[in-house]
Amino acid sequence: MGITMVLSLLSGVALFLYGMALMGDSLKKVAGNKLELILYKLTNSPIKGLLLGTVVTAIIQSSSATTVMVVGFVNSGMMKVAQAIGIIMGANIGTSITGWILCLSYIDGSNGIAQLLSTATISAIVAIIGIIFRTFVKKKPYSDIGDIMLGFAILMFGMQTMSGAVSPLKENPHFVSLLTMFKNPFMGILVGIAFTAVLQSASASVGILQALSITGSITFAAALPITMGIGVGAACPVLLSSIGTNKNGKRTALIYLLNDLFGMIFWSIVFYSVNAAVHFTFMDMVMSPVSIALLNSVFRIATILILAPFISKIEKLVFFLIKDTDEDNEEQADFDLLEERFLDYPPLAISQSQMAVNGMAKNARKNLMRAFELLTDFSDSKFNKIQEKENMIDKYEDKLGTYLMQLSMHDMTPEQAKQTSKFLHTISDFERLGDHAVNISRVAQELHEKSRTFSESATYELNVLEKALVEIVDLTVNSFVDEDLETAAKVEPLRELIGILCNDLKLRHIKRLRNGQCDLNTGFAFNDLLTNYERIAAHCSNIAVAILELDSSNFDIHEYTKSVRKLKDETYLTAFEEYEKKYDINGYQPEAEADKKFSAKAKDSEKNKDNEKSSGKKKDKDKKKDKKK
Structure with missing residues (x-):
């Protein structure tokens, strides 16, 4: 296999992958957010999810892209894990459509109608229309439609280039013996997994397998394990996309892997066990691009038919494999409560x-x-x-x-x-x-x-303020959950104190900046925190006021808070005084010492100035005396 043949093959692979990516991305642009919206809204049953997954994947030409999209939905809470299972199963079927589209690249003809329907003619026509749309029609979505056509033409040209590069290999004994190794099921599966993991696309792997079949050296015995391995390898980009997601996002990615893993294991056991008993005669059958597309589709559809009745079991399995902690269970969103x-x-x-x-x-x-x-x-x-x-x-x-x-x-x-x-x-x-x-x-x-870190005094003040914030948030949430009016009434005096503390801390921090105890960068962060803390207290006050709204339907929050602050009855004042003692920011001694040192330095500098002035005056008097003499 010469260097020219290798370069030709690699250039064909590059064009094929680029064409597929361009066509898929452009299809998504034309569809806009409609595909996502359809997936989100119409997945209330497994059958609908399966059909939608098939259609959407057939459109965007990538089961991985569909599943990554679904992982995002589940991670954000827009979709449940159970809803995602049907879509993922459909995506496994939809991705096999690409193999049938690629079969068009093998249509050939030398004259008449056959020549008009040849790949070269179709690709040329599509490319010309695509470049016209892309270059001369700038209006959306026509320019994107042009990209779809160009992507399709490049994809077809890439397939032809790959096929042309590997065609001479059918006479090469070394290449034939290499492909014979893939008849070993374990070798074939590993090759399929590794190849697809590198390419990050099951459709691309199937396309390259179709191109290799032109040599006449790919038999059914080699094609089957490679096809099964391709499905498992396609899970790699999905698993990578789940890094950084929550547990439900990871469960969704795991479902994709389990589907293909089950299909590979189940059909390997069934097929090779039966073959050992009856010895299928078609194992040495030479595969063509069409037969590989058919094998890929049958394998995926058969796997989904077996798995479809067990969607609930699959859900339980992924929840068993990726367990929730007690904290996760406590913080689980309870949107199911809101039944229409x-x-x-x-x-x-x-x-x-x-x-x-x-x-x-x-x-x-x-x-x-x-x-x-x-x-x-x-x-x-x-x-x-x-x-x-x-x-x-x-x-x-x-x-x-x-x-x-x-x-x-x-x-x-x-x-x-x-x-x-x-x-x-x-x-x-x-x-x-x-x-x-x-x-x-x-x-x-x-x-x-x-x-960056705050000074000791700034850290102390923030800790005191944060304790006050923890209490006001606890008072607010507890009074809301328990519908406790007495607890809700304690929120406003604490909110007022927090407002006073925030203003006081801002002034103290300005003083520290002048003294050089804190730098300007931490000063910005300190002020940002105080702004957020003050607003947290204000929102807690709003919630407490809503809880206290009992008697009048014409309740005005702003009027209420104004009147409370103006009247300040005995209960309010008592609560305020208690909070004032509890959250005293003057208890930090090092700062007091620093202030004393600062005052002492200031006094010393003033004394020095006075001494300089007095000594200056004495010198002037002495000069005048000398002149008189």
């Missing part, structure tokens, strides 16, 4: 909404606690966990907001309407608590990456 059929029964719908909002509140609190911990003990896993849970909190707001708006359109008693309104008001504040957790985590990340 409950909307006709407002008391039941309100009860379900209450439980869902309680779950949202607890998750928001947990995320804030993680963010506070991150400031003193940063880790990438904790940081990623905060971002992941923030996505879930956003989903809570979206689903609860939609559900409660639908509920508000039904006939309800005044009390039920008030309860619904309370939930609508509070979910936005709980969502904002989650946002501030993310903001704090980003400040922690910046401090960690740039190896």
Whole structure:
């Protein structure tokens, strides 16, 4: 096999892969977000999911791309693991369509109609139309349609180039003996896995196998194990895409691997066991591009037919292999509570909404606690966990907001309407608590990456303030979950103290910056934290006020908070004084010593200035005396 033949083969592979990528990406651009929307909305049954997975994969020409998309949906909480299984099974079938399309590249003819239908003619026509659309029609989606056509033409040309490069090998005894090795099932499966893992595409591997079949050296005995290995190798990009996702994202990627792994193991045992007994006569049959496409399709469809009845079992298996911790179970989103059929029964719908909002509140609190911990003990896993849970909190707001708006359109008693309104008001504040957790985590990340730390006095003050924030968040969430008015009333005095503390700490930090105790970079981070802390307290106050809204349907949050702060009854003042003693930021002695030293230095400098002035005056007097003399 000369260098020219190798270069020709590699250039064919390069063109083939580029054409496939260009065609697939352009198809996705033309479809826009419609494919994602269809996948998201129409997967309420396994059969629908299977059909949609097949169609979408046939369009974008990649089962890996479809599955990666689904992993993203599951990771964000938009789709459940059970819904993803059907789509993944469909993707396994849909990817076999590419093999049939590639068979078109082997149509040939020397005259008449056969020549018009030849690959060279079709590719040329498609390429010409594609380049016209791409160059002269800039308007979307026509330029993308041009890219689809160009991708198709390049793909076909790549297939022809590969076929032309390997065609002389059919007379090469070394090449024939190499392919004979693949008749060993273990060797064939390993080659299929390795080849597809490198190419990151099952369709590309099948296409190259079809090109090699032109030599006449690929038999059924060699093609079958390679085809089975190709399916397993295609799981590599999907598994890579699941790195950094949550446990459900990893479970979804694992389903893709298990499907193909089961198909490979099951059919290997069945086929080779039967072959050992009856000795199939077609094992030495020479394969063509069409027969390889047929083998690939039959293998994938047969595997899915076996697995389809066991979707629920597959779900249980992946949950068994990737277990949830107790913390994961506690923080599991409970969107299932928001059943649309409950909307006709407002008391039941309100009860379900209450439980869902309680779950949202607890998750928001947990995320804030993680963010506070991150400031003193940063880790990438904790940081990623905060971002992941923030996505879930956003989903809570979206689903609860939609559900409660639908509920508000039904006939309800005044009390039920008030309860619904309370939930609508509070979910936005709980969502904002989650946002501030993310903001704090980003400040922690910046401090960690740039190896910056606060001074001891600044750290002490932040610790005191964070303890106050932990208490106000606990008071807010507990009063909401337990519907405890007495606890809710304690929130506002603590919120006022936190506001005072934040203003005081800003002034103290400016003083430290002037003294050189802190640098300007940490000063920005310190102010960012104080801004977030103050807003967290404000959102807690909003939630507490919503809890206290009992008597009047015309309740005004701003008027209430103004009147409370203005009147400040005995209970309010007592609570405020208790919090003031509890969260005293003047207890840090090193800072007091630093202030004393600063004052002493200031006094010394003033004395020095006075001494300089007095000595200067004495010198002037002496000069005048000398002149008089």
